[in-house]
Amino acid sequence: MKRAALGALLSHWWRHPLQLITLLTGLALATGLWSAVQAINGEAKASYNLATSEIGARQNETLVPKTGFIPLSRYVELRRSGWRLSPVLEGRWPQNTGSLRLIGVDLLSHPTFSNMVENSDSESSFSLDALSSQEQLFLNPKTLEQLTVHVDLPPIVQSDQIPIDVALGDISLVERLLQRPGQITRMIILPEQPLGLHPLEDLAPELQRQSYDAGQMSRLTDSFHLNLTAFGLLSFAVGLFIVHGSVSLGIEQRRGLFRTLRAMGVPLHLLTVLLLCELLLIAIVAGSAGLVLGYLIAAALLPDVSATLSGLYGATVEGSLNLRPGWLISGIAMAVVGTLIASTQAITNIYKMPLLATPGLQxxxxxxxxxxxxxxxxxxxxxxxxxxxxxxxxxxxxxxxxxxxxxxxxxxxxxxxxxxxxxxxxxxxxxxxxxxxxxxxxxxxxxxxxxxxxxxxxxxxxxxxxxxxxxxxxxxxxxxxxRLSAELYVTAKDEDQAQKLVLWLTRRDITVLPIRWSEVPFHGTKLRIYGVQDDPTYREKWPMLQVQNGAWDRVSNGTAVMINEQLARRRNLWPGDDLNLTPSWKMTVVGVYSDYGNPHEQAIVTLPVLLRHADNVPNLRFGLRLPPSGVQNLIKEIQQESDFEGITMVDQNDLKxxxxxxxxxxxxxxxxxxxxxxxxxxxxxxxxxxxxxxxxxxxxxxxxxxxxxxxxxxxxxxxxxxxxxxxxxxxxxxxxxxxxxxxxxxxxxxxxxxxxxxxxxxxxxxxxxxxxxxxxxxxxxxxxxxxxxxxxxxxxxxxxxxx
Amino acid sequence: MADWEMTDNTLLQIRNVSKCYSGLGESRAVLRDVSLDLQAGKSIALTGESGSGKSTLLHLVGALDYYDSGEIKIAGTNLTNLNDSARSELRRNTVSLVFQQFNLVPSLNVAQNISLHARLANRVDQTWITSLTSRLGLTELSDRYPEQLSGGQQQRVAIGRALAVRPKLLLADEPTGNLDEVTSTAVMDLMLNLVHESGAALFLVTHSVQVANQLDRRVHLSAGKIA
Structure with missing residues (x-):
């Protein structure tokens, strides 16, 4: 009986192939759009996890300085007192497009890398031989393609296991490259520690424990993914309207068939179960097609999403898509659940349908x-x-x-x-x-x-x-x-070259605005503080949202700070409020400026104040003010100077x-x-x-x-x-x-x-x-x-x- | 328990059946204390004016609807307390229906439509179905779909479908109501012959005195009562 009844039900689709295609297409579209968004989100999250777990080793607790850096001597003292720690030095190299994160670790004690060595074969880039050489830098091949660091690089080892835009090396190599000898950014507290140790809080009161913070990037990007998910859900809901329409059509056209089958002795519950089976079959077929469609859409959109995440949050997401079992299962599940939701009304109507008569349209x-x-x-x-x-x-x-x-x-x-x-x-x-x-x-x-x-x-x-x-x-x-008020932006390859360049430009009556910054620990993340040189450019053109009278004068005399909108809104700081840039550095906020496209919190102080409070403030980048007509000539002149070889220049129009x-x-x-x-x-x-x-x-x-x-x-x-x-x-x-x-x-x-x-x-x-x-x-x-x-x-x- | 007993040969017994329809705040009696018997292999024609309750009685006998009081027994099975599954089983195995509007499955061809009820009941007798198809003059039309058939042809398919399962009781609701006189006579003759041949009892609702006269017995229903 079941077979004959199911055959009669399915024969409808055989006679109405266009309708079946419509139903399958609607469901496939709904599943496809939803799955595409999920695939993109999944890929992005996998990239964040790679970045945080393999390299940052943030799954372990770390010791970070309350301000500044950790001297190497402190690390040695703590090791001698029995604590098992692994030092990390981290900094950034400026790039033409963004910057490169340079991480120095003790390759043999670092928890993640020691595992990589244990699990690698002799051909692997993480073999013991490769790691034992302290003069090698590990990079993702994709990072290497875009590398524009103008220093003499040590030998490079390429590895897919290194996230994009990250360079990894032994800590001794990295401290030379970053010119930060004897400095440590943080220390990883290894999971297994001897018993009876003195508390770290007593041994190093200037340091603080920081727990696992892999969610930092996730938190930043969560809202973007939430937006995408909302869009995916909306598309899915709209797609379900099609499914609803098609299922209703299929049921409407078969009302007579249902009555006939019922009159011939097919029980109502069996008829309902058979209809559900039919829908399940359709959902699985359409869901599978939707997954293929979703994969194609995601593959097409992922490069743009990657650009978005990089542009808005500084997050790196690989441009290629991987098939994940969870994604496949959730896609099919969504198709099935969606079909059932869209069909509930129609199925309920059938369940309630009188055997003898059917109401008309009116x-x-x-x-x-x-x-x-x-x-x-x-x-x-x-x-x-x-x-x-x-x-x-x-x-x-x-x-x-x-x-x-x-x-x-x-x-x-x-x-x-x-x-x-x-x-x-x-x-x-x-x-x-x-x-x-x-x-x-x-x-x-x-x-x-x-x-x-x-x-x-x-x-x-x-x-x-x-x-x-x-x-x-x-x-x-x-x-x-x-914001981009300088006509030309230049980056020198080292500080000597930068000094020569500034002298050379000053002689030509070109206003040079140094672009110098430093990052300080701030509420579990980092605050980038720019030090600016007082200039009418800032006073006249800086995109202020809220500003107090005489704000630039107060910044200039070192008593006040300007902050970007992101910092103002996240910390609820507005002109007149005090901002603790570090525990020992407090300033009054006098202005809030718009800073679109920047994911991070940022502040501006006058340059001398920055140099007084922060170390490691590279002086390599400058904005140049000159008549726009002279930009191309200046570029040519700089290119012709032998001392200025390797300087990168971007003019304002190009940057815009x-x-x-x-x-x-x-x-x-x-x-x-x-x-x-x-x-x-x-x-x-x-x-x-x-x-x-x-x-x-x-x-x-x-x-x-x-x-x-x-x-x-x-x-x-x-x-x-x-x-x-x-x-x-x-x-x-x-x-x-x-x-x-x-x-x-x-x-x-x-x-x-x-x-x-x-x-x-x-x-x-x-x-x-x-x-x-x-x-x-x-x-x-x-x-x-x-x-x-x-x-x-x-x-x-x-x-x-x-x- | 009603004061009636089934004889060995009685297939259908209707005793004191009443049925009301409610609507717009009032209740309207459609059937009042209707009682009648039908022996196996015999036929009965139910006639009456429009609205006299003929189709309602047929629907009650077909276990398609529920009566308010009284009892109906088909082949010894009392319909009064049957649940949906049991009613479905009865329709599948014991009773067959032929409707005025044919109610063929539009997505199945003639051959599939004819064998549908038999397949649902798991009682496919291919020799009987082939013979039936031939007797109904549908062999050449086996591959056609209902929309490609005339009214008379569609009704012949419906009759074939109902008899293919070899029911004990065939219920027919104005089977010739949509057909012209010539076609109507031909279809009725054919149906009566085949019913007789299959050994089924026939309970037929009709307006036509001419059709009613072709059956063993005629019962007239007036205002919900047997006249």
Whole structure:
């Protein structure tokens, strides 16, 4: 019996292959977009883990200085007192694009590397022979390709196990390369220690224990991944609307079959189980296809995501994608769970379906009408919950709760709002045909409302995210003009060369602005402090968000500090507040400046003050002020000087172009996901209209019989879909603007640490409206064409009761 | 327990069955104390005006609907307290239905439709099905789908499907209601012959006096009561 019944159920798909393809495509798209985001997130997290576990050895507790560095003598003392420690010296080499993290370790006592040696074969780059040489530097091959360090490098050993943008060597080699002899950044406390040791707190009160902090990068990037996940989830939800539409269509068309099977003795529970089996099969097939699609999308987007993470957070993510079993399983699980969620209503209807009769379209429309009120009340409740969460929770959670509440709430209210508009239209209709059109649209609404909700979400997301990105871009362009005020930026290969260069430039009356900084431990992370030389460039052009009177004078006389927006917001520090740069270095904040694109906290003091408080402040980089027309000549002159060989130069325009390219690349992923979501929503409308088509002939045939041609009916069908899409788009506009405001003022502040002004772009909205209408027109074209070409005999069947 | 006993030959016994439909705040009695018997291999025609309760009675006998009071027994099985599984089993193995609107499975071809009920009941007798298909004049149409058939052809498929399982009781609800007079006569003749041949009892609802007269017995239902 089961086989025969399942065969009868499945035969439907055999006879309706296009419908099956639609269902599979919808589910594959939903799973694909979700899986793509998960693959990207998974890859990024794996990269962070590699960076923290293999190299940083941060899984062990460490000893760090409360300020400055640890002298080598302290390490020796602690070792002599019995503590098993492994020293680490860490610093950065400036690069043309960012900087290289240079880590010096004791290769034999370092917990991770000693394991690598034990587990490596003789051919491995981590063999004992290789490690025993203290004059080698270990680098990832990809890092080596982009290396622009202008010093004499020791022999390089390439290894895939080293993260990108990291160079590793013996501590004695690294202290020479960083010119920091006798200094240690931190000491790793090895897991196995002898008994009866004196507490470290007594032996070295100037040091503090720091526990495992692998989550540092994760915490920084969590918000970005949360954004991606939210996008993936939205796409998945929109995709589920398609699944819902297709499953409903499949069930709607088989109502007769179900009744027949029931009449022939197939029990209800068996019928339900068989339907679930059918859906499970479809979910597994579509989920597998979705995984392939997701892999391809992720592979295409990962380089851009990698650029985004590098640009926004300084996080390094490899550009290649690996298949992870967890990803495969979760993808299939999402497809199955999603299918079940999308099919719940249809399956429930079948379970409740009367054996003898089925309600018609109008009856279903009346039942749906009462549902509309229920949905609207739920929508209002969600919106209230979102708003209330802003009062109860803080930050990102509150932002996302408000965002989700508003988006879902408005979507749930959409059917009722549209129904009111259509009722208004019906009341004001003058002609009989007009009355029928409005009434028919209202009857059609329950069937298409899910797809319109998907369209609403997709359009609002497009408007919101588009406004956010465009506002950000506009702000970024203005900010770059202020921030990149020097006409030329130069980097010397060493300090001798730098001194010669400054002298040479000063003789030519070129203003030289040193770019010098140092990093100090700060709340478990690092604070980068720039030391600036007082110059009108800063006073006139620096992009201040909040500033006190005479701020630059106070910075210049060494009594005050400027901080970036990220630091201000994360630590709630504003002009007038005191900032402890180190435990013994306190200054008053006099200004907050915007610092887009920088993931870290930053401060500016005058250069002499920085040099007084910090060691190791390299003097290699400079911004040069000169008339723009003289830039190219100056570059040529510097290139011709033999003393200046190896100096790197980037002019302002080039730097701006590069920054803008990075910016645009950052939002390629967002744009792609935006477009895909809109495409999925268009597809949802198509499936809904096809679903309705099956039920519409009994509504259309009488009108045809009354003298409206099939061609007219087809046109009306098209216009009806366009009108519903336009009404939805109209409602999506305020929702999208609300979303944009939330992204700019709440989510961005939490995620990136900066707040942006909001600009509006009406031309973008117009373009989006046209896109939505085109999507709706394409979706409606198929049923409209079917209607225009339908044979009169098909319409006559309605009257012959043979349907 | 009702004051009635089944004779050895009685296949269907209906005793004092009543059924009301509720709606719009009022209750409407459709069947009132209906009682009748049907012997195995015999046929009965149920006639009556529209709304007299004919189809409702047929649905109750087919275990498709529930009565409010009274009892129905089919081949000794009392329907009163049967759950959905037991009712399904009864429909699968004992009873077959032919509807006015054919209710063929549109995605299955003629051959598959005819054998569907027999396959569901795990009682496929291929010789009988082949013979049935041939007798119904459907051999040449075996590969066609319902949408490619005329009304008369579709009803012949429906009859074939109902008889392929060799039911003890065939229930037919206006089987010729959608057919013209000539086709109707041909289909009825064929159905009666095949029912007779299969040994099934026939419980048929019809408007047509002409059709009713072809059966062993005729019962008229008026306002929910047997007249």
């Amino acid at each position: 009856a279903r429309a009346q039942a749906a009408s009462s549902q509309q009120y229920g949905m609207a009340v739920l929508g209002l409740a969600l919106m209230a919950f979102g708003t209330a969460s802003m009062l109860v929770f803080d930050g990102l959670i509150a932002g996302f709760a408000l965002l989700a509440g508003m988006m879902l709430g408005t979507a749930l209210m959409l059917p009722l709002l549209l129904s009111w508009v259509l009722t208004l239209g019906l009341r004001n209709a003058r002609s009989a045909l007009g009355e029928w059109i409005w009434a028919d649209m209202r009857a059609q609404l329950p069937g298409i409302s899910l797809a319109l909700m998907a369209l609403l979400l997709a359009l609002a997301t497009n408007i919101g995210v588009g406004t956010m990105v465009s506002s950000f871009r506009l702000t970024f362009l203005g900010w770059m003009d202020q 172009a590069r920054s803008l390219a990075v910016f645009d690349r950052t939002f390629v992923v967002t744009g792609a996901l935006n477009l895909l979501t809109l495409g999925v929503a268009g597809f949802a409308i198509l499936t809904s209209l096809l679903t309705l088509w099956n039920m519409r002939l009994p509504q259309l045939a009488p009108i045809w019989a009354l003298g409206i041609t099939r061609r007219q009916l087809a046109w009306l069908e098209l216009w009806r879909s366009l009108a519903l899409a336009a009404l939805t788009a109209l409602l999506a506009l305020p929702l999208g603007l609300l979303l944009a405001w939330l992204l700019l003022s709440v989510i961005n502040v939490e995620a990136f640490g900066w707040k942006l002004p909001m600009y509006i772009f009406p031309l973008d909205w117009l373009r989006l409206l046209v896109m939505a209408l085109v999507a709706a027109a394409i979706a409606a074209a198929i049923p409209a064409r079917k209607l225009a070409l339908i044979k009169p005999s098909e319409l006559l069947k309605v009257f012959a009761h043979e349907r």
